[in-house]
Amino acid sequence: MIEAISVDDRAVQAELQRMLGRSQNPGPAMAGIAVRMASAIDDNFRAQGRPTRWNRLKASTLASRAKAGKGNLILQASGKLRSSMTPFHGRDFAGVGTNRPYAAAMNNGSRPHTIVPRTKKALAFNGRFAKRVRHPGTSPRPFMVLLDIDKADIIKIMGQHIMSGI
Template structure:
């Protein structure tokens, strides 16, 4: 049995050069990966599921009565709108700029809410001097499931194939 591999040195050297360029200057590919992951996470948020596709814990009846809609973790769009990718050198970060995201992602222990202004709180048409909140259930917002990893792999492959095709 004989196996013959014919490698054109120029093509091989060009391919290695492109890979070195991507490693030496990763910002363009990391920005593309960041936008892809941003869109995938926003899509999961719209579907109200965690990174593994599991539905988030439903809203309580009291919360539903107080909200304008019934969409979980979305009232005005400020939390979802604060989700942004950023690239610093060879590090890609996808994070929420809104502090509330971490409370919803991890959940919270029970806590007491007191009025900051005035003497009482109003929620769902009721007035109270304080509210003993049962805590927020965890509703994971960010993750890197296998289908995200596959999407990144395909994006990198497509990027390399595109760069290689520009030479021909």
């Protein structure tokens, strides 16, 4: 005859319920995820492109930067774009953003286009004036990128949140 074995699993059931509750309220983990995302984007700037390096600066750009006393780091002539990266989060989301209007063109690239003055009659560049300038476009330099290792870290943060208290 087979006897039934009774196991008191109330503690296990209670912990599973707590874990379920934490999984349904990811808000506390979102702050850490947003900070990790911002760190990954800063890593992209530091490496000047990850996983592959961004296209090099043109010789004319390097020359004008040297004349102005600026460095040769790509997307970092003033440092404003890199320093504008701001993490944000809420109850069920996390992200990184910037208030720089040119960020999308730097990240995604831009097509050749014509620049015309908005409020004046002419544009001024290095003591020269022009009614319009044909810009050759910008090659994409994706800085808003998360690598697999960054994504794995984000999953770890969420796992730690769900498992906390065990």
